[in-house]
Amino acid sequence: MNNSDLKNLIKKQKPNYTLDQAFYVDNDIFELDIKNIFSKQWVFVGHSSRIPNFGDYFLFNIGNESIIIIRDEKNTIHAHYNVCRHRGSHICLENEGNKKLLTCPYHAWSYNLDGSIKSARLMNEGFNKEDWNLHKCNLKIFEGLIFINLSENPNNFDEFISPTRKFIEFHGLAEAKIAHRELYPTEGNWKLTLDNFHECYHCQPSHPEYCSVHDKDYILAYGAGSNTGPSSKKFNKMLENWNLEVKKMGHVTGEYTETEFNDYSRSAERTPLKEGKYNETKSGKPISKLMGKFKNYDRGYTSVGTSPFNSLLMCNDFATLFTFIPVSTLHTQVELMWLVHKDAKEGKDYDLEEIKWMWDVTTIADKRIIEDNQKGVLSKKYVPGPLSKMEKGLEKFKTWYLKHLDIAIS
Ligand code: FES
Ligand SMILES: [Fe+2]
Known part of the structure; x- marks a missing residue:
């Protein structure tokens, strides 16, 4: 469905009636929903008591995205995209667990729990490891609730x-x-x-x-x-x-x-x-x-x-x-x-x-x-x-x- 068809469909929706079928079954509309609705909201995905100890983590998965929520040695909770900066592999494969270091299972690049890169083996000259930290996901802890926001430009929390x-x-x-x-x-x-x-x-x-x-x-x-x-x-x-x-x-x-x-x-x-x-x-x-x-x-x-x-x-x-x-x-x-x-x-x-x-x-x-x-x-x-x-x-x-x-x- 192209944008102008969708715009017409939106216009056609009647007040006090349920939505047309497409809104409940169409894959393109679903993709748009994730991109334009879900990804712009602050959403709580857990409570800090789910990861009480150093290294405790869980994944939050939605659409193509996987976010690692992890507690570091200083007791700070971080959220990182579960995407290795080398060739993009998922780093954490289990839905929850405990890790003191985030090591990619593919070629063993490793990251500290704050997302900074720790090691990358046998890279060429000129490789500057500081340039390759994990991508951060927007995160706020409010009253123990772990809120994330997938937007590049999140609303003020x-x-x-x-x-x-x-x-x-x-x-x-x-x-x-x-x-x-x-x-x-x-x-x-x-x-x-x-x-x-x-x-x-x-x-x-x-x-x-x-x-x-x-x-x-x-x-x-x-x-x-x-x-x-x-x-x-x-x-x-x-x-x-x-x-x-x-x-x-x-x-x-x-x-x-x-x-x-x-x-x-x-x-x-x-x-x-x-x-x-x-x-x-x-x-x-x-x-x-x-x-x-x-x-x-x-x-x-x-x-x-x-x-x-x-x-x-x-x-x-x-x-x-x-x-x-x-x-x-x-x-x-x-x-x-x-x-x-x-x-x-x-x-x-x-x-x-x-x-x-x-x-x-x-x-x-x-x-x-x-x-x-x-x-x-x-x-x-x-x-x-x-x-x-x-x-x-x-x-x-x-x-x-x-x-x-x-x-x-x-
Ligand atoms: S993809 Fe992660 S180390 Fe190669
Ligand atoms: Fe109900």
Whole structure:
């Protein structure tokens, strides 16, 4: 598809309808998505507690890129492109491990963990080794979250994080550790995967567990974030009362949504859980050590989106973090990370099964829904369908996406 065909297709997309098939199945559009959408965002790909020791590393792979995230002897975390400067081989071949030196398996050029070259055997005269350090990838550690950005000219990180900063900081993620990580490889385009995440129209039929911890009016009005469903007087009243109570405790309240089109797609809000619930567990009872600045439970729930590719859903005593990685046109990797206070001990302070229960079972259900959706979208009979009152979040994401793509190819 050439640019002018794509521009026409973008123009043809109707408000309050799903996208045309091509956006969910076309390989050229997928390539453009990676180049123009994913690669311009700051995306967190892990938490610093995943690599606690000197030499610990993991790879983050997307499209043709592989990034080595590694901790050096001075405790600094680095991100390097996994591309040897000699003839380009991948250097790290395992997805995670520990290396005190990055030695290329091909001809054994070696690099220090900060990316500077250490040795290159038998090179010709005039070879200046300092010219051949590893390519750095943009990296920021914020509250223990490892953010990377694949752009050559990344947006300013502080500007990017500023509206969601106070919501994240309150939860003390820098003082947290990973209780569990789980991958949910999903056979669906990344936009179908995110469409599903941006609406709670499907929550009632598909997620009894989610519905057992969240109030039904919350689900209606806020299930996929504020203003993603029809407004509910009952929930607004609940929120108003809860805000008063929580402000007195000195805890963060409020919400953030983008008011005008920009490079980012960020959101944040704090809301009350269902009556009687303290967190997203089956019993709803306190389950682990309080995190961050919480001195007491406030029955609140913090939901933050830093970009379409990351969400943080945080209770007072644990947090569930999502990363959505568009691997290929019809495949998305969904990674969940559960964080608890760094001093909390499994079996003593928390039961892992209870902590992961809700989002594990819900993400398994979502994987199935998305895969079935993708199968139907591949049919010759698929045409864009009309959206409901509970799919405003999806419409918002779709509009943001189309505008970005349109600008990028102009
Ligand atoms: S490609 Fe890495 S040392 Fe030759
Ligand atoms: Fe879902």
